[in-house]
Amino acid sequence: MIKSNNVFFCNTCVMSNQKVLPSVTIADDIEHTNKNTLEFESGKCSACIAVEKKYNNQINWKDREYDLNKILEKYRSSNDSYDCIVPGSGGKDSIFQAHILRKKYKMNPLTVTFSPHIYTDVGMKNFHNWSLYGDVPNFLFTPNGKIHGKLTQLAFKNILHPFQPFIMGQRHFASHMAKLFNIKLIFMGETQAEYGSQKDEFNRSDMLKRYWTKKKDQKIKVAGLTLDELKDHGISKNDLHYYLPQDVEEIEKNNIQILYLGHFERFRPQENYYLASRICDFQPNDMRTEQTFSKYNSIDDKIDPFHYYTGYVKFGYGRCSEEASKEIRNGYIDRDEGIALVKKYDHEFPKRYFNDFLKYIKIEENEFYDTLDKFRKENLWKDIGGERKYCKNWKLRHEIS
Numbered sequence: 001m002i003k004s005n006n007v008f009f010c011n012t013c014v015m016s017n018q019k020v021l022p023s024v025t026i027a028d029d030i031e032h033t034n035k036n037t038l039e040f041e042s043g044k045c046s047a048c049i050a051v052e053k054k055y056n057n058q059i060n061w062k063d064r065e066y067d068l069n070k071i072l073e074k075y076r077s078s079n080d081s082y083d084c085i086v087p088g089s090g091g092k093d094s095i096f097q098a099h100i101l102r103k104k105y106k107m108n109p110l111t112v113t114f115s116p117h118i119y120t121d122v123g124m125k126n127f128h129n130w131s132l133y134g135d136v137p138n139f140l141f142t143p144n145g146k147i148h149g150k151l152t153q154l155a156f157k158n159i160l161h162p163f164q165p166f167i168m169g170q171r172h173f174a175s176h177m178a179k180l181f182n183i184k185l186i187f188m189g190e191t192q193a194e195y196g197s198q199k200d201e202f203n204r205s206d207m208l209k210r211y212w213t214k215k216k217d218q219k220i221k222v223a224g225l226t227l228d229e230l231k232d233h234g235i236s237k238n239d240l241h242y243y244l245p246q247d248v249e250e251i252e253k254n255n256i257q258i259l260y261l262g263h264f265e266r267f268r269p270q271e272n273y274y275l276a277s278r279i280c281d282f283q284p285n286d287m288r289t290e291q292t293f294s295k296y297n298s299i300d301d302k303i304d305p306f307h308y309y310t311g312y313v314k315f316g317y318g319r320c321s322e323e324a325s326k327e328i329r330n331g332y333i334d335r336d337e338g339i340a341l342v343k344k345y346d347h348e349f350p351k352r353y354f355n356d357f358l359k360y361i362k363i364e365e366n367e368f369y370d371t372l373d374k375f376r377k378e379n380l381w382k383d384i385g386g387e388r389k390y391c392k393n394w395k396l397r398h399e400i401s
């Protein structure tokens with residue numbers, strides 16, 4: 001649960017103590033009763049501590065490679081059937097994962113994609129190039145647009161988390177496919193610990209089952225509503241099938257596990273970009289992504305900027321804080337450069353796809369601002385008056401300096 005009202009920042013990266021950790025999505029509610037915030041040790045956040053280990057010889061990568069080979073030996077296909085799943089959208093990290101598994105570890109990966117809400121042109125091109133040049137097949141699942149649009153609207157209005165239904169689909173679709181194809185291994189990228197996680201996830205190679213399975217009678221909420229409440233909005237359990245996790249008993253019976261390739265192989269964001277460009281002709285965006293400085297991270301969905309912007313409103317840190325912190329941890333920029341970037345970009349309103357977003361979730365511009373303002377916390381935001389358009393009337397009380 002979010003406890004601290006006092007805002008402070010990590011002394012190594014630029015992340016705020018308000019940063020929320022990955023949650024059990026089916027328990028997401030308005031009060032964030034299932035959310036935890038970043039842990040700190042002597043002023044340093046747990047994400048910085050986790051990433052430091054990658055670079056200061058605390059990890060024996062040869063041993064890790066050996067460990068991975070031991071696991072893969074058990075599951076590697078001898079008859080050309082698929083032996084692992086790489087979920088992704090054809091971004092730089094999923095391209096890297098599938099490539100390493102195929103070429104270095106001689107696996108036969110099936111890639112699976114839960115479609116973005118509205119593809120950007122560059123995202124669609126990169127997605128196609130993944131199978132065209134990347135030597136991997138792909139299954140794309142595209143949810144019913146009417147249902148997905150309604151869920152996104154409800155998640156925006158009820159929990160100011162328009163990306164939540166997509167995150168559920170992205171997280172759970174892979175395990176449905178694993179069961180369907182009788183595949184035991186699913187590979188994600190970097191460990192959650194590298195972005196901040198709870199203590200029991202540190203140094204783990206697998207994703208804890210609470211994040212991607214459910215207990216038999218566990219209560220489920222999607223977009224802040226129970227499955228019965230969703231029926232009143234014309235959304236059935238069948239509509240939600242691929243969004244929802246499977247029972248833990250079912251997953252254990254089928255021996256399906258999610259492993260982090262980043263636990264075994266050292267991920268370096270820019271190197272993944274170069275590799276993706278080389279093997280799949282991966283293209284960065286035609287302009288800088290709004291609210292940050294990069295051009296190649298998470299560029300395939302027109303709704304994506306509103307995931308970061310709503311998070312900024314709720315928790316007081318933006319997309320640039322996330323990306324600059326990652327660059328600092330991986331040694332590409334120093335903290336002063338990170339602070340300068342955050343000051344320049346974190347508050348930027350994402351205008352480019354604003355109308356697409358409003359149209360997608362079927363609300364008027366004023367209702368958009370009303371909803372945002374309902375979720376602004378007094379200890380984070382100050383109304384400075386003036387124009388409401390693009391939230392120009394709000395300023396954070398605590399900014400990094």
Ligand SMILES: [Zn+2]
Nearest residue numbers: 010013045048
């Ligand atoms: Zn940090």
